[in-house]
Structures are given as C-alpha cells and as structure tokens.
Amino acid sequence: MKKPVLERPVLLDVQGITRLYGPAKGCEAIDFQLHAGEVLGIVGESGSGKSTLLRVLAGLEAPDAGRVVYRRSSGEPEAARSDVHEPDTARRGGTQALGGDPQANAEAELDLYAIGEARRRALLRLEWGLVHQNPRDGLRMGVSAGANIGERLMAQGQRHYGQLRATGQAWMGQVELDPGRIDDAPRTFSGGMQQRLQIARTLVTRPRLVFMDEPTGGLDVSVQARLLDMLRTLVRSLGLSVVLVTHDLAVARLLAHRLMVMRRGQVVETGLTDQILDDPQHEYTQLLVSSVLTP
Amino acid sequence: MNGYNFAYLDEQTKRMIRRALLKAVAIPGYQVPFGGREMPMPYGWGTGGVQVTASILGADDILKVIDQGADDTTNAVSIRHFFQRVAGVETTTATTAADVIQTRHRIPETPLRAGQILVFQVPIPEPLRFIEPSEQETRLMHALEEYGVMHVKLYEDIARYGHIATTYAYPVKVDERYVMDPSPIPKFDNPKLDGNPALMLFGAGREKRLYAIPPYTRVESLDFEDHPFEIQRWEHACALCGSDHSYLDEVITDDQGGRMFVCSDTDYCQSRRGEVA
Numbered sequence: 189m190k191k192p193v194l195e196r197p198v199l200l201d202v203q204g205i206t207r208l209y210g211p212a213k214g215c216e217a218i219d220f221q222l223h224a225g226e227v228l229g230i231v232g233e234s235g236s237g238k239s240t241l242l243r244v245l246a247g248l249e250a251p252d253a254g255r256v257v258y259r260r261s262s263g264e265p266e267a268a269r270s271d272v273h274e275p276d277t278a279r280r281g282g283t284q285a286l287g288g289d290p291q292a293n294a295e296a297e298l299d300l301y302a303i304g305e306a307r308r309r310a311l312l313r314l315e316w317g318l319v320h321q322n323p324r325d326g327l328r329m330g331v332s333a334g335a336n337i338g339e340r341l342m343a344q345g346q347r348h349y350g351q352l353r354a355t356g357q358a359w360m361g362q363v364e365l366d367p368g369r370i371d372d373a374p375r376t377f378s379g380g381m382q383q384r385l386q387i388a389r390t391l392v393t394r395p396r397l398v399f400m401d402e403p404t405g406g407l408d409v410s411v412q413a414r415l416l417d418m419l420r421t422l423v424r425s426l427g428l429s430v431v432l433v434t435h436d437l438a439v440a441r442l443l444a445h446r447l448m449v450m451r452r453g454q455v456v457e458t459g460l461t462d463q464i465l466d467d468p469q470h471e472y473t474q475l476l477v478s479s480v481l482t483p
Numbered sequence: 484m485n486g487y488n489f490a491y492l493d494e495q496t497k498r499m500i501r502r503a504l505l506k507a508v509a510i511p512g513y514q515v516p517f518g519g520r521e522m523p524m525p526y527g528w529g530t531g532g533v534q535v536t537a538s539i540l541g542a543d544d545i546l547k548v549i550d551q552g553a554d555d556t557t558n559a560v561s562i563r564h565f566f567q568r569v570a571g572v573e574t575t576t577a578t579t580a581a582d583v584i585q586t587r588h589r590i591p592e593t594p595l596r597a598g599q600i601l602v603f604q605v606p607i608p609e610p611l612r613f614i615e616p617s618e619q620e621t622r623l624m625h626a627l628e629e630y631g632v633m634h635v636k637l638y639e640d641i642a643r644y645g646h647i648a649t650t651y652a653y654p655v656k657v658d659e660r661y662v663m664d665p666s667p668i669p670k671f672d673n674p675k676l677d678g679n680p681a682l683m684l685f686g687a688g689r690e691k692r693l694y695a696i697p698p699y700t701r702v703e704s705l706d707f708e709d710h711p712f713e714i715q716r717w718e719h720a721c722a723l724c725g726s727d728h729s730y731l732d733e734v735i736t737d738d739q740g741g742r743m744f745v746c747s748d749t750d751y752c753q754s755r756r757g758e759v760a
Contacts, residue, residue, distance in 0.1 A: 331639045
C-alpha cells in the first residue's frame with residue numbers, strides 16, 4: 189500500500205536573513221522554509237523589504253547576516269522532476285532514502301553564500317530561475333525570441349541549432365505565443381508577450397525553484413488574468429517551487445499556497461493564503477486586506 | 484636615429500610589455516592588461532601592434548609589415564618606414580625571409596615556420612563585448628568560463644541569414660579554455676591559427692590589452708553541430724597568379740562594371756607569378 193506524501197521535503201531553508209540599508213530599510217531576521225512544489229507569496233506595501241528579501245534569496249545580493257540553504261536532493265530524484273507523478277515520486281524517494289547515494293548526500297545542502305561564486309552562478313543559471321518585474325531586465329532585447337529562449341540551453345552546452353530552435357518553438361507554444369514569431373526581436377512584442385517570453389526563457393531549463401518579482405506588474409487586467417492562468421498551469425504541470433513577491437493580493441490569492449506579510453522589513457504574519465486573506469490576525473494585515481478595491 | 488631609443492620605446496616600457504607578453508604566452512588566449520603608451524600615430528592605426536613589435540624587435544631581425552595582406556598599402560608602408568627610421572632594422576616583403584611580421588586583417592598564405600613571430604593589430608580585444616557591455620562582467624565570464632552567450636550570437640546569425648554570417652573576427656576557443664577574438668582576420672584564416680608553428684601575439688593599443696597564441700596551440704572556431712564552421716570559397720581563381728586556394732579581393736577595374744579577383748596577399752601572388760614565369 190502506498191502512502192501519500194504528507195510532509196513535502198524542504199527545498200529552501202532561510203535562516204535569519206538580514207539585509208539593512210538603514211534602520212527599518214531592507215529586511216530583518218527573516219526565517220522561513222519553502223517546501224518542494226510550494227508557491228510562497230510575499231506581500232506587503234512598497235518599501236516593506238520584500239524585493240530586498242527576494243534579491244538576497246535569489247543570490248543577487250549578499251545578506252548582512254543569516255543563511256540561505258538550498259536542499260538539492262531532498263528526496264526528489266533528478267529524473268522525477270520532468271514528469272511529476274506523485275506516487276512515483278514518493279516511491280523513488282523511498283528507495284533513495286534506503287539506498288543512500290553518497291554523492292547526492294554530499295551535495296544535499298548548499299549554503300548559497302558559502303559556496304563559491306562559480307557554483308552560485310551555475311546554480312542560478314541552471315537550477316533556479318528569476319522572473320523580473322520588467323521583462324526588459326530579464327530579456328536580451330537585441331536578439332530574437334528564439335535566441336532568448338535558447339540562451340540558458342546554450343549555456344548548458346547544447347550545440348545543435350535545430351534542436352534549440354525546436355525547443356524554442358515548443359516553449360513559445362507553452363506560454364501561448366505564436367511560434368511563427370520565433371525570429372522576431374522582443375521589442376516588437378507587447379508588454380504581456382514580453383513577460384511570457386521571459387517566463388519561457390526562464391523555464392526552458394526546467395528549474396526547480398523560481399523567483400518572481402511582481403510578474404504581472406504593469407500589465408492591464410485582462411492580460412494579467414491570462415498570464416496568471418498560464419502561470420498557474422505551468423507551476424502545476426512542472427511541479428515548480430515558487431517564491432512570488434507581489435503587492436497585489438488578488439495575484440497572491442490565485443497563485444500562492446502560503447503567504448508571508450511583510451511590513452517595515454519584518455514578517456508580521458504567515459499562514460495559508462485563504463486563512464490570511466479571509467481571517468487576518470495582525471492589524472496591518474487587516475488594513476491591507478480591507479484596502480483592496482472591489483468593483 | 485638621434486634622440487630616440489632603439490625601436491622608439493624606452494627600455495622600461497619594453498620590459499613592462501615583455502613581462503605582459505610572457506604572461507600572455509603562459510595563459511593562451513587570456514587578455515593581459517598593460518600600460519599602453521602614446522605612439523606617434525592615432526589609435527586605430529595599429530598602436531597596439533607597433534608597441535608589441537617595438538618591444539620584441541632585435542637589431543638583426545628582419546621585419547615585414549602587411550595590411551589586408553598587402554605590403555604596399557598606407558598602413559603597412561608607414562609602419563615599415565617607422566621601424567626603418569627608429570630601429571634601423573632590415574625590412575622585407577618576403578614572408579619566408581621575415582623574423583617578425585606585423586599584420587592587420589590577414590595571416591600570410593605562405594605557411595609560417597617555427598621561430599617566426601606574427602604580431603596582430605587588434606581594435607576590440609573582447610569577444611563578449613557585443614553582448615555584454617560591462618568590463619567587470621566580461622572578466623567574470625572569462626574567469627568562470629561562462630561562454631554560452633557566444634553561441635547566442637551565432638544562433639542569431641543562422642536565424643537571420645540561414646547560415647553563420649560572421650565572416651571576420653570569428654570567435655575561437657584557445658587551448659580549450661579562453662574564448663578569444665582573433666582580431667578582424669577573415670574566418671578564412673581561422674584554420675591557420677590552429678597548431679601554427681609560429682608565435683602569435685595580439686596587441687590592442689586603445690583598450691591596452693595583450694594576448695597570445697603560443698606555437699602549436701589548439702585553436703577551435705565555435706560552431707553548431709548542425710551548422711559546422713566553414714571558410715569562404717570563391718568561384719574564381721586569382722586573375723594574376725591563378726591561385727584557387729587563397730583569399731581573394733574583388734577589385735573594380737573601370738566604370739563599366741569590370742572587375743577582377745586577385746590574391747589579397749601580394750607577396751604570395753608575386754612569388755607564385757615568379758615561379759610560373
């Protein structure tokens with residue numbers, strides 16, 4: 189008899205992260221754990237430190253104190269990543285725990301700021317992904333959509349033009365872009381399409397962990413809705429773990445399983461998304477939830 | 484010539500450049516910064532190459548200078564005169580007779596031999612520059628061997644033109660480590676870089692960088708598995724010497740659209756005509 193996985197393994201363990209630019213500017217003493225396959229939303233007003241926290245988590249800025257630990261082979265073997273079958277993952281996870289591959293154990297824990305810069309950059313490029321708020325920050329605007337999608341693959345050492353192109357077209361289809369526009373420059377795309385392209389470019393190497401900074405910021409509502417729908421489908425079908433920073437509670441409710449509310453650099457409340465949005469406990473969260481406009 | 488040290492540069496400067504050259508030879512393809520001096524010519528005319536040549540030239544060396552393969556073009560003539568005046572060295576146009584060859588845009592057709600030194604004039608030494616404007620970032624990319632973006636450019640070529648349309652300054656990987664810009668030589672000359680018995684030195688005067696390919700070093704041109712590296716071919720043979728295997732220049736001969744294809748390497752063309760005649 190198979191047992192369902194109740195406790196998902198921890199993928200990212202954040203311990204006491206502090207990065208302050210001044211008193212209450214930045215983030216202070218943040219602790220949390222992100223489990224495999226989980227979407228964690230970080231919400232809060234502008235200047236609450238959520239973007240600083242994301243930059244520290246994503247390896248772009250060293251913290252003043254604290255550790256970011258990435259548990260690489262946490263029960264979920266490499267092969268099981270691409271096709272996510274729950275029972276299958278559980279069974280293979282069980283055998284691995286029994287077998288105990290020594291090399292996997294040696295690599296099990298990576299302290300993001302203790303490993304060398306080369307390892308960190310390789311990790312960011314190949315196993316993690318970062319989706320910027322402004323697609324211009326995440327895309328190479330001078331080269332075609334296909335080259336943008338293929339870049340991470342070429343960095344991995346793929347040297348077959350035909351395959352790169354086929355992968356590019358497949359991913360354009362996945363993010364609901366017209367594959368016929370693979371040779372067009374990103375600047376000829378609309379804002380929403382650029383954001384889709386950025387997502388395809390990030391997900392092409394099948395990262396396990398993706399950081400998103402306001403992925404729907406600056407888009408109009410109907411485009412936002414379609415993008416959110418697409419993101420939700422991708423997250424589920426690829427089994428991604430996501431840290432999502434947003435100030436939009438509607439986005440958080442749609443995508444996030446769990447929420448962290450930040451204010452003045454500190455976490456004031458954490459919990460399941462519905463629980464926080466429907467029954468906020470902290471006075472700041474109550475204020476935040478009550479200030480949402482409903483048409 | 485009175486008032487100048489041998490070969491124009493003072494001995495301390497030559498020492499500094501030689502030291503940088505030793506480092507460049509020790510790390511093939513790595514760009515070594517050096518304290519470039521003002522030379523009596525504008526940047527872009529070969530100040531980097533001239534400084535390298537001045538530092539390595541000995542009193543009994545024989546010098547050849549070519550520009551686009553030719554010994555009689557402005558840049559070649561003026562640099563040759565410069566060294567005749569400030570170093571009093573013997574000069575030649577024969578590739579086989581030369582000890583030091585300073586070149587712009589070509590590698591001679593006549594195979595080089597061990598003991599010869601080829602000095603390249605380089606305008607932009609950084610092959611990653613077109614895609615990464617930050618010097619700090621490109622140095623980090625070299626250090627960590629992050630060369631994926633080089634293929635982004637080649638991918639873009641194929642997507643746009645159906646083939647790799649880069650025809651000069653074609654990026655190479657030296658000794659399976661550093662990606663290097665071989666200066667604006669046509670990609671026709673890239674295969675000559677691989678395992679060449681001569682020492683090849685590259686000097687960029689404006690950017691103040693030196694790099695080198697030691698003799699018999701492996702040099703690969705970057706490509707895709709399904710779009711392998713290829714060199715240019717011509718349907719014509721040289722109109723003067725009849726060569727069908729050298730790099731040809733197209734020369735317009737009149738206002739009626741008349742044209743001819745001739746070897747860009749003038750010494751090679753002349754010596755072939757001498758043999759045939």
